[in-house]
């Protein structure tokens with residue numbers, strides 16, 4: 148991985164990067180990548196905390212004594228240590244009148260779950276420039292936390308009910324990937340009847356998950372936000388149905404192939420369960436319409452030791468790594484479908500995600516036109532409305 152991209156595991160920094168490391172001094176590179184998402188009525192992203200003069204005052208990010216403090220708080224608060232961390236910085240920047248601190252924290256948390264930091268005008272240029280400069284962008288805390296949790300439960304429940312089928316390549320082959328897949332659309336199955344079951348290919352599993360409609364408002368909103376910045380997004384007119392995936396923990400994996408045999412993954416010993424390096428849209432083999440890949444990860448507290456990172460490569464040289472990202476819950480990853488080769492490393496825990504592709508082709512049984520699509524808006528402005 149070249150120096151420019153080293154450490155680009157998340158943007159803003161992942162929770163993993165925030166985990167206290169009392170014994171390890173933070174080295175120069177990592178130190179420069181400390182970011183914070185501050186909750187509040189207008190949440191703010193603080194960048195490069197080490198460069199802010201106030202951050203050098205105690206309590207200061209990156210100092211070993213501070214990590215020790217947070218390690219201690221983690222033992223007291225469990226998962227809530229993160230909230231306390233955000234709270235601490237908020238308090239530090241804007242001293243509050245004396246008030247019950249816990250009550251205030253509760254209100255801050257509520258505000259933080261109803262507002263999307265990435266929609267704020269001051270954060271937009273940063274997001275677009277990440278996509279422009281690196282070919283991908285990763286947004287943490289993307290959805291309101293309750294919504295992210297409910298999508299994660301829907302995916303996990305579908306997997307537990309054995310509704311997911313073996314992932315296959317668009318060519319029909321399955322040698323390269325070890326995931327279980329379920330195509331999901333937003334229709335309410337009670338009213339949609341047979342049309343609620345829509346998968347791109349005959350025989351693939353599909354289902355309707357109505358709460359995805361809310362998720363789509365956010366992801367479509369991001370696409371609409373980014374589109375004016377990118378010529379190549381102007382032709383987007385449809386979005387695929389959602390693809391729920393589970394890459395099962397290697398030891399527990401038992402997927403059936405098309406002939407009903409237990410499928411043991413791409414490697415002969417059956418231990419590896421990832422997805423080999425590939426492009427989502429190989430233009431030389433015929434443009435499949437995919438312009439932008441967006442993946443919402445659905446896994447709580449994912450650690451480096453759990454494996455399962457998505458590794459993004461440069462187009463050239465072919466094995467030059469751009470970045471690796473962990474599939475941490477409520478992280479949205481976007482990248483150019485025809486320009487960013489990627490692979491999924493085998494996970495040591497069941498690994499869930501929900502993928503949508505934004506396409507430049509017309510709606511068909513596997514995709515739908517959506518109101519914010521740039522090409523749809525152009526057509527509307529010209530007096531043609533081809534939405535249902």
Ligand SMILES: O=C(O)CCC(=O)C(=O)O
Nearest residue numbers: 422427442457491500502
């Ligand atoms: O789940 C991921 O991180 C990526 C999966 C993938 O590459 C795909 O489905 O095409």
Ligand SMILES: [Fe+2]
Nearest residue numbers: 425426427489
């Ligand atoms: Fe892919």
